[in-house]
Amino acid sequence: MAIRIAAVVLLVFSAGFLWEASRYPFGSPGAPGPGFLPVILGAAFAVLSIVLLVRPGSAPEQVLPPDRAAAVRIVATLVAIAIAIVLLDRLGFLVTGTLLMLALLLVLDRRPILAVVLAPLSVVLVYAVFKVWLRVPLPSGVLSF
């Protein structure tokens, strides 16, 4: 069932892709335009999505929704990353990275003392290696040095 739902999603996606692709000049086989390959790709994708819909094959065992605890871990990780991306340019790498590590360790590992020690330590270490040694310009933000 999960595969069939996925197949429908893929079919809708291919329809959208084809609609956008049709806006570009297709050209002809002798002089293929920018829309040439996209249309072929979209059509092939649509056909295979239908094949998958009709013959989803043996259902994989693990297509179970994650249990509650796992779902919380997954969603929390995603939210933490999203917030970190928003904050990165504003607060800089040192602050954002520490907050992210703190959040992830607290949610996933649940040992507050370890988290409080490890989060700033690891971020400073990464910062030192990338920014100071390898000269990758990570944003310094509010704690610039």
Place this chain on the structure above:
Amino acid sequence: MELLHNLQLGFAIALTPTNLLFALLGVIVGTLIGALPGIGPVAGVSILLPLAFGMDPTAAMILMAGIYYGAMYGGTITSVLINVPGESSTVMTTLDGYQMALYGRAGPALSIAAIGSFVAGTFSVVLLTIMAVPLARAALSFGPPEYLMLMLLGLATLSVLLAENKVKGVLSALLGIMIGVIGLDVISALPRFTFGEIELLDGVGFLAVAVGLFGIGEVLASLERTYKLDPIKTTLRDLILNKQDLKVSTGPIARGTILGFVVGMLPGAGATIASFLSYALEKRISAHPEKFGTGTIEGVAAPEAANNASTGGAMVPLLTLGIPGSGTTAVMLGAMMLFGLQPGPLLFEKNPDFVWGTIASMYIGNVMLVILNIVFVPVFVRALMIPYSVLAAFIVLFCIVGVYSVNFSTFELWIMLVSGVIGYVMRKLEFPIAPIVLALVLGPMMETSLRQSLLMSQGSFAIFLTRPISAILAVLVLVFLFAPLLLSFVAKKPLPAAEEI
């Protein structure tokens, strides 16, 4: 003589302190990534690539190659001591390796794997050294049709061989090409699928997608599982092999090496298939096939030799043709282009330092690895004790730093996050993921070759069949793509043999 001259040049470059350091870093990280379930070489190579951004491309390639073949060594440790393959390429090693460990012979299993890996790894680099230049010269005559067919063949093989469901494999590959279409059209400079977003004009960065799919996606999937790793204890003294062990392993290592190298060279096939075939071969020709699976040392030696030899083989098409055959080598190709190198047969003439420095570093790296994997096994076993909850946080941090370092855009980080969610869902639904990355890197090259070919032939698709090399490749593509599809329609049940790989 030319060969010796090239090698001399290569070693002069590989032996500089920086490059030695990057080789060492690569093989250590590679071994760790190989040993740790939940992170593989594609993620490892993509995440650590930014470490080398400030360096020259040779250092970056040495680092990535080190991670790539180092992971083949490291995967063994987990397979033997915990019965969990660190990578898909060491699945076969669990069969006899873990049985040996249960009988108190974990040491010999690890030793023979390290020795087999070293012999195979080194021999495959020798073959790479010898074959590279002639192959690159032969490839100079390839035109757009040949290149298109080669790329299609690699993509078709990768999508179909490892996928339990071929349709899903091809869908993954198509999705990768579709993502590759985003951005300015190379020929007409028309923006496609950018929806007015300036950041998309350059296309979707392959690194953000690869890190998302393989790094974040794998972390999310692993958060569902709670496995506790409890390695079987070994000491250094246990690692010693007896004469009998060495004697029975010689043949399997030799055969595994050749088989692995050949399979590795084929586009799309790779370490996993090499180890699988090599195990099957040994079992078939063995005088006592019933002992396989009960802890026989040949069952460890052969697949371990094969998966290492495949890495040298996989470097052949990457360096001589500029065509990768797997997720990891696709990231390497993308990295070469990021560094402004033009991959292809001319690489050997235009950038001899890069090519020969990389090849020479592989000799050095294999020596480092055999020492690391015999003497420092206890250290790597320690690393397995790090709880995944801590490791996951570190992987996420490195993913963010790595992707951000490409061009300091948070836009790329959003692409990474979305790719992570897609990678997670694909894992759940058992869609293969490597084809997306390979297709994304190859996609723009494939489109250019396709359009050039059609311009050459004035619109006739016959061009792919009238040129002999292109025709052979085209037939192979069709066989790979459609034979399994047709078979699965004819047969009521899907083919069992293909599913077990």
